[in-house]
Amino acid sequence: MTEAAGKLTLVPTPIGNLDDITLRALKVLEAANTVLCEDTRHSGKLLAHHGISAPTRAFHQHNEHKVTEALITRLQQGEHMALISDAGTPGISDPGYLLVRACIEHDIEVECLPGPTAMIPAVVVSGLPSERFVYLGFPPQKKGRQTFWQELTEEKRTMVMYESPHRIEKALKEACEVFGEERQAVVVRELTKLHESFHRATLAELADQAQQGFKGEIVLIIEGKAHFEKRHKK
Numbered sequence: 001m002t003e004a005a006g007k008l009t010l011v012p013t014p015i016g017n018l019d020d021i022t023l024r025a026l027k028v029l030e031a032a033n034t035v036l037c038e039d040t041r042h043s044g045k046l047l048a049h050h051g052i053s054a055p056t057r058a059f060h061q062h063n064e065h066k067v068t069e070a071l072i073t074r075l076q077q078g079e080h081m082a083l084i085s086d087a088g089t090p091g092i093s094d095p096g097y098l099l100v101r102a103c104i105e106h107d108i109e110v111e112c113l114p115g116p117t118a119m120i121p122a123v124v125v126s127g128l129p130s131e132r133f134v135y136l137g138f139p140p141q142k143k144g145r146q147t148f149w150q151e152l153t154e155e156k157r158t159m160v161m162y163e164s165p166h167r168i169e170k171a172l173k174e175a176c177e178v179f180g181e182e183r184q185a186v187v188v189r190e191l192t193k194l195h196e197s198f199h200r201a202t203l204a205e206l207a208d209q210a211q212q213g214f215k216g217e218i219v220l221i222i223e224g225k226a227h228f229e230k231r232h233k234k
């Protein structure tokens with residue numbers, strides 16, 4: 001039984017620079033009954049940095065199935081919960097989807113504040129068309145990786161994906177095979193951090209550079225077929 005309206009607010013947090021948090025995000029975190037964190041120790045530092053002392057509770061990919069029902073009960077009892085991940089927007093290659101879906105199923109109000117996410121600044125400054133793009137998350141690590149690439153062969157829009165520094169060389173080589181060596185791409189590294197950098201080149205050149213290693217956090221952007229063909233007037 002709903003005693004008072006509870007609410008879940010997804011709150012984006014900085015992807016590197018602690019100043020990248022909105023005034024509204026700080027107000028919501030301060031006022032929340034509970035802040036659900038992917039990692040309470042990691043987020044504790046962010047909260048302490050901003051003088052926020054709201055109670056925290058772990059919510060991550062290893063316990064989200066188990067705890068969702070109990071969280072729904074508390075939301076139904078009127079709690080206001082905020083959900084944050086380690087960085088960026090919850091639900092974007094981070095936990096969030098399951099809880100949002102459960103809130104919708106139980107008629108609980110759910111909102112997401114606008115704020116940091118790595119894919120948006122990466123695609124906007126890539127220099128590749130940003131009017132239409134497709135976000136692909138992380139390529140599967142093993143099973144399904146070949147299919148992931150094969151399904152993109154005819155993709156017309158700019159492709160945006162996340163990849164770990166350990167697998168970026170492999171990803172660039174695989175992309176070369178699927179899209180050809182001349183396709184433009186951008187390796188975006190360490191957004192908003194000291195060593196932020198953009199590496200704009202062909203897939204073949206980037207695969208070559210990757211042998212020296214691309215360190216840090218990476219967004220990989222690949223030109224879509226439409227722009228490639230326009231440049232080559234096919």
Ligand code: SAM
Binds near residue numbers: 085090092163190
């Ligand atoms: N929820 C996050 C978001 O909204 O972007 C994404 C979380 S996902 C687990 C982490 C991945 O996002 C990293 O491996 C990297 O691919 C990308 N990422 C996060 N922060 C980044 C940064 N500062 N620069 C470049 N890529 C970043």
